[in-house]
Amino acid sequence: MSVLYIALPAALLLGGAAVAAFVWAVRSGQLDELETPPFRAVFEDPPRPRE
Amino acid sequence: MPAEFSSAVLDAEPATVRPGEAVECAHCVLPVPPGLIAVERDRQFCCHGCEAAYELIHGTDLAGYYAICEQLDTHPPQAVELSDSCEEFDHPAFIERHVRMLPDGRCEVRLLVDGIHCAACVWLLEKLPRLLRGVVSARVDLARRVARVQWDADAVSLSTIARRLRSLGYAARPAGGDAESDGFHQANRRQLVQLAIAGACAGNAMLLAVAMYAGWFSGIADDHSRLLRLASAVLGTVSLLGPGATFYRGAWNALRTRTPHMDISLSLGLAAGGLMGLVNTWRGTGEIYFDSLCMLVFVLLTGRYMQFRQQRRAAERVAVLRGLVPCIASRINGEGRVERVPVEALVVGDLVEVRVGDALPADGTVVSGTTQLDESLLTGESAGVRVADGDSAPAGAINLTAPIRLRVVSTGHETQVGRLSALVEAASLSRTPLVELANRASGVFLIVVLVVAAGTLAAWWPTGVDQAVDHTIALLIVACPCALGLATPLTIAVASGQAARRGILIRSGDVFELLSRRGTIWLDKTGTLTTGDLSLRSFHGDRSVAPFVRTLEEGIAHPVARSLARTLGCLTARDGLSEPSPLPDEFQYFPGLGVAGRFGDMRIECGSRRWLESRGADMSAVELWLADSPAAATTIHVSRDGRVVATFLLGDAPRDEARDTVTALQQAGWRVGMLSGDQSDIARAVARDVGIEPSRVIAGVLPEEKLEVIRRTSETEQVVMVGDGVNDAAALAAADVGIAVQGGAEASLRAAKVYLTQPGLGSLTELLAGSDRAMHAIRRGLALSFAYNITAVTLAACGMVTPLLAAVLMPLSSLSVIALATMQRAFPHSSTMATNGSRP
Incomplete structure (x- = not known):
C-alpha cells in the first residue's frame, strides 16, 4: 500500500497542473468572451469558389 | 460547412424579373422600387449603395456572406450611398479620446457598429483586412456589437475604414467605455481563477474524505490515515487562504460598517474549522473538516460568480444601446466652411449646422433658419416644437423640417441632457438601500447560530474541552449558510436567465422581491402606452382620393407627411386601391402648411384647415366628421377642385396590447396610473382608450x-x-x-433596473407574473434550507453530528437547493425566441 505515498502526491500534482493550465487560459483572455468565438470557429476558413 | 455556404450562392439562378411581381434587392432583400428595376440586368438593387456593397463583396471573393445570411434566415443591413466623408474620425480630439496606439506602431479603436446582429455580420466584418488594405485585424464581439479594429495609420485612415463599413451598411461610432470593459474583464478573470482553485481543492478534498470515511468503517493503517489527513490539510489551507480570503474581506467590511452579513458567520466558521483542523492534523487525532470547508468555499463562490455574470450581462447589453447626443457635429469654421468634428471638440460660441433628421449636438441658440424640433425625448411632448432665430434649442432634440445653424451655449455635461443624467445618477444613489432577502435572513440566522454555538460550547464544557470544541465546530460548519446563501442568488440567477431569453433584462437582484409586492405602477404615455409614432387614427370622406394623397405626401420629408404616406399605403392596400396614382403633372410644397398637386385636370390639395380656407376651399363637410373624432390629433384635410372631400386624423395610437396589459395589471392588484409630459387632453384621451382611471392621470409634467x-x-x-x-x-x-x-433612450436604460427588449407591453405582464413565480421558488428554497438548518443545528447541539452524518447532510442540502432553483420555471420557455434577443 505504500504506493499511496507516490500516487497521492502525483495525483495532486496533476490536478495542480490542470488548474495552472486553466489559470493560464483565463489570464490570456480566452474566457473573456464566450459568444462570438463559436461562430468564428465555424467560419474561419474562407470559402473557396467552386470552379 | 463553408463550402456549402459558398456554393449555395454561386449556383443560384439570377433573379428573373416578371412584371407585377415584387422584386427583392440582391443585397439587402428589401423590395426594389418599381422605378429602379432594370429588366435587362441579372440582379436588381434597391439603391446604388446596395449595388456598390454587392460588387465590393463579390469582388473580394466574400460571396459566402450571402449564403450565411440565407442559412441564418437574416439579411444584410441596407447599404447607404456614400455622402459622408466621415472626416470626424480623423479629428485630433477624436483620436485622442478613442484611439489607442499599440506598441508596434499600429492603432486600435473600438467601434460600436449598429448593424451587427448575426453571425454573418461577424464573418464579413472580420474579413475587413481583405476589403480594405491597411486594416490589420478586425475582431467582432457579437453580444456587444463592438468591433475592435487594428490598422496601420500610414496605409489607411480611420475615416476610410468608417466609410468602408458604412458602404457595407454598417454605421460605426466610437464604443467608449474602454475602462469599464477592462474593469469587467479583470474582475471576471480574478473570479474565474478563484473558482478554479476552489473547485480543484473541493473536488480533491472530497475524494480524500471518501477514502477516510471508508477507513473509518473498515479500518485504515495509521500512517495512511495520517497521509490522507495531511493532504486534506494542504488542500484546505490552499482553499481557505486563497479563494476563501474573499469572505474574510467581506466580513471585515461588514464589521467596519456594523451591518450583520453572512460573511461574518462564514468567516468565523471557516477560520475556526480551519484552525481546529490544522491542530487536529498536527496532533493526529480528532476531526478535520477540510472537505466540508473546501466545498463550502467553492459552492459560495459559484453563487457569487453567477450573480456577478448576470448583473454584468444585463448592464453590457444596455451599455451598447444608442446614445442620445450624436458623437459628430458639423461646425462652421472661420472661413464659413462646414467641417465635421467630434462633439468633444465643440466649445461655447462655436457655430454648428444641424441637418434635417439629425440630433442637436449641444445646447444652443438658433442663429439662422426656422424649423420644427422633436424634443419628445426631453419633454415627452409628441408634437414638434417650432423654433426660429434667437430661440434656444436643447441638445438631443431632433431637427425635423429645415436645416438650422446654432450658436453653442453649453456642451457635454453642461447641457440640459447632461444635467438630466446627473439628476438620474443622484436619484440612483439616493435610492433607499434595500437589504436583499437572503442577507436579511442570514443576519438573523447569524445571531441565532452564534447564540446556539455559545450555548453548545457551555453545555458540553463539563464533559471535556475537546468534545465541547468539536461539537461547536461541527455545529458552525453543519449549520451551513451554504443552502441559505445559495438558495436566493441561485433562484434569482436562474429566473433572470430565463427572463433574459424572453427579452427581459434584469439588472438588480431585488427586482423579483419588489415586484411580488403590490403598489402603484406609473406608465409613461409616449412610446410606452403608445407606439410613439404618428399614424392614421381615423379617416372620413371619399376614399378614392387616398392614392393621390399618398403620392403627394411621399414627395415630402416632413414627419407628418411621412407617417401619413406610410399608413395610407396600408389602408389603400386593404381597400384594393394599392395601385399608386400617376405622378402629378404639377407639384407644389408649402413648407409647414400643405402640399398641392395637379393630376390631369384634377387639383388635389392637402394641408391644415387654416391653409385650405385661405386658399378658398369649401370646408362645409368637415364639421360633421370632426364631431366624433378622438381628441388630440393632427388633422389633415384634402380638397379636390376647391371642395374638401376627405379628412385624415393622425395621432399617436395606443399600442394594440395596451388595454389588455392595463386590465391585467389592475386584476393582479396593481393601481395603474399614467404620468405624461404631454398635454393633458391628449393624455386623458389615451388613458380613456386604455382603461386608466382619469383620477390617476397626471399630465403636462416636467x-x-x-x-x-x-x-x-x-x-x-x-x-x-x-x-x-x-x-x-x-x-x-x-x-x-x-x-x-x-426603443428607449440610453439614459433611461441606465437608470432602470429592468429593460424590456421586446417591443410592446406584453413583456411587462410576463415580468410581473414571472416575479411572483420566482418569489415562490425563492421562498420554497429558503424554507427548505431553514428546515435543514434547524434540524442540523439541533443535532449538532446535542452532539449527534458524526463525521458521516455531516458528510451526508452537507451535499444533500446543497443539491436539493440547487435542484429546486434550477427546476423552477418563472419564465416559461418559448420556441419563438431566437438567440438574438438583444437585437434592437
Missing part, C-alpha cells in the same frame, strides 16, 4: 415633476415606473423598480 410624483408616491407604497424617454430617466431611477421599454 421630468423634475415626474420625479416628485414618484418620490411622493413611494413614501407610502411600492412604486413601479415604466417609461422610455430621457424625461423618465430620473423617475425610473427613483422608483422602487424602474422598467425601461424597448
Whole structure:
C-alpha cells in the first residue's frame, strides 16, 4: 500500500497542473468572451469558389 | 460547412424579373422600387449603395456572406450611398479620446457598429483586412456589437475604414467605455481563477474524505490515515487562504460598517474549522473538516460568480444601446466652411449646422433658419416644437423640417441632457438601500447560530474541552449558510436567465422581491402606452382620393407627411386601391402648411384647415366628421377642385396590447396610473382608450415633476415606473423598480433596473407574473434550507453530528437547493425566441 505515498502526491500534482493550465487560459483572455468565438470557429476558413 | 455556404450562392439562378411581381434587392432583400428595376440586368438593387456593397463583396471573393445570411434566415443591413466623408474620425480630439496606439506602431479603436446582429455580420466584418488594405485585424464581439479594429495609420485612415463599413451598411461610432470593459474583464478573470482553485481543492478534498470515511468503517493503517489527513490539510489551507480570503474581506467590511452579513458567520466558521483542523492534523487525532470547508468555499463562490455574470450581462447589453447626443457635429469654421468634428471638440460660441433628421449636438441658440424640433425625448411632448432665430434649442432634440445653424451655449455635461443624467445618477444613489432577502435572513440566522454555538460550547464544557470544541465546530460548519446563501442568488440567477431569453433584462437582484409586492405602477404615455409614432387614427370622406394623397405626401420629408404616406399605403392596400396614382403633372410644397398637386385636370390639395380656407376651399363637410373624432390629433384635410372631400386624423395610437396589459395589471392588484409630459387632453384621451382611471392621470409634467410624483408616491407604497424617454430617466431611477421599454433612450436604460427588449407591453405582464413565480421558488428554497438548518443545528447541539452524518447532510442540502432553483420555471420557455434577443 505504500504506493499511496507516490500516487497521492502525483495525483495532486496533476490536478495542480490542470488548474495552472486553466489559470493560464483565463489570464490570456480566452474566457473573456464566450459568444462570438463559436461562430468564428465555424467560419474561419474562407470559402473557396467552386470552379 | 463553408463550402456549402459558398456554393449555395454561386449556383443560384439570377433573379428573373416578371412584371407585377415584387422584386427583392440582391443585397439587402428589401423590395426594389418599381422605378429602379432594370429588366435587362441579372440582379436588381434597391439603391446604388446596395449595388456598390454587392460588387465590393463579390469582388473580394466574400460571396459566402450571402449564403450565411440565407442559412441564418437574416439579411444584410441596407447599404447607404456614400455622402459622408466621415472626416470626424480623423479629428485630433477624436483620436485622442478613442484611439489607442499599440506598441508596434499600429492603432486600435473600438467601434460600436449598429448593424451587427448575426453571425454573418461577424464573418464579413472580420474579413475587413481583405476589403480594405491597411486594416490589420478586425475582431467582432457579437453580444456587444463592438468591433475592435487594428490598422496601420500610414496605409489607411480611420475615416476610410468608417466609410468602408458604412458602404457595407454598417454605421460605426466610437464604443467608449474602454475602462469599464477592462474593469469587467479583470474582475471576471480574478473570479474565474478563484473558482478554479476552489473547485480543484473541493473536488480533491472530497475524494480524500471518501477514502477516510471508508477507513473509518473498515479500518485504515495509521500512517495512511495520517497521509490522507495531511493532504486534506494542504488542500484546505490552499482553499481557505486563497479563494476563501474573499469572505474574510467581506466580513471585515461588514464589521467596519456594523451591518450583520453572512460573511461574518462564514468567516468565523471557516477560520475556526480551519484552525481546529490544522491542530487536529498536527496532533493526529480528532476531526478535520477540510472537505466540508473546501466545498463550502467553492459552492459560495459559484453563487457569487453567477450573480456577478448576470448583473454584468444585463448592464453590457444596455451599455451598447444608442446614445442620445450624436458623437459628430458639423461646425462652421472661420472661413464659413462646414467641417465635421467630434462633439468633444465643440466649445461655447462655436457655430454648428444641424441637418434635417439629425440630433442637436449641444445646447444652443438658433442663429439662422426656422424649423420644427422633436424634443419628445426631453419633454415627452409628441408634437414638434417650432423654433426660429434667437430661440434656444436643447441638445438631443431632433431637427425635423429645415436645416438650422446654432450658436453653442453649453456642451457635454453642461447641457440640459447632461444635467438630466446627473439628476438620474443622484436619484440612483439616493435610492433607499434595500437589504436583499437572503442577507436579511442570514443576519438573523447569524445571531441565532452564534447564540446556539455559545450555548453548545457551555453545555458540553463539563464533559471535556475537546468534545465541547468539536461539537461547536461541527455545529458552525453543519449549520451551513451554504443552502441559505445559495438558495436566493441561485433562484434569482436562474429566473433572470430565463427572463433574459424572453427579452427581459434584469439588472438588480431585488427586482423579483419588489415586484411580488403590490403598489402603484406609473406608465409613461409616449412610446410606452403608445407606439410613439404618428399614424392614421381615423379617416372620413371619399376614399378614392387616398392614392393621390399618398403620392403627394411621399414627395415630402416632413414627419407628418411621412407617417401619413406610410399608413395610407396600408389602408389603400386593404381597400384594393394599392395601385399608386400617376405622378402629378404639377407639384407644389408649402413648407409647414400643405402640399398641392395637379393630376390631369384634377387639383388635389392637402394641408391644415387654416391653409385650405385661405386658399378658398369649401370646408362645409368637415364639421360633421370632426364631431366624433378622438381628441388630440393632427388633422389633415384634402380638397379636390376647391371642395374638401376627405379628412385624415393622425395621432399617436395606443399600442394594440395596451388595454389588455392595463386590465391585467389592475386584476393582479396593481393601481395603474399614467404620468405624461404631454398635454393633458391628449393624455386623458389615451388613458380613456386604455382603461386608466382619469383620477390617476397626471399630465403636462416636467421630468423634475415626474420625479416628485414618484418620490411622493413611494413614501407610502411600492412604486413601479415604466417609461422610455430621457424625461423618465430620473423617475425610473427613483422608483422602487424602474422598467425601461424597448426603443428607449440610453439614459433611461441606465437608470432602470429592468429593460424590456421586446417591443410592446406584453413583456411587462410576463415580468410581473414571472416575479411572483420566482418569489415562490425563492421562498420554497429558503424554507427548505431553514428546515435543514434547524434540524442540523439541533443535532449538532446535542452532539449527534458524526463525521458521516455531516458528510451526508452537507451535499444533500446543497443539491436539493440547487435542484429546486434550477427546476423552477418563472419564465416559461418559448420556441419563438431566437438567440438574438438583444437585437434592437
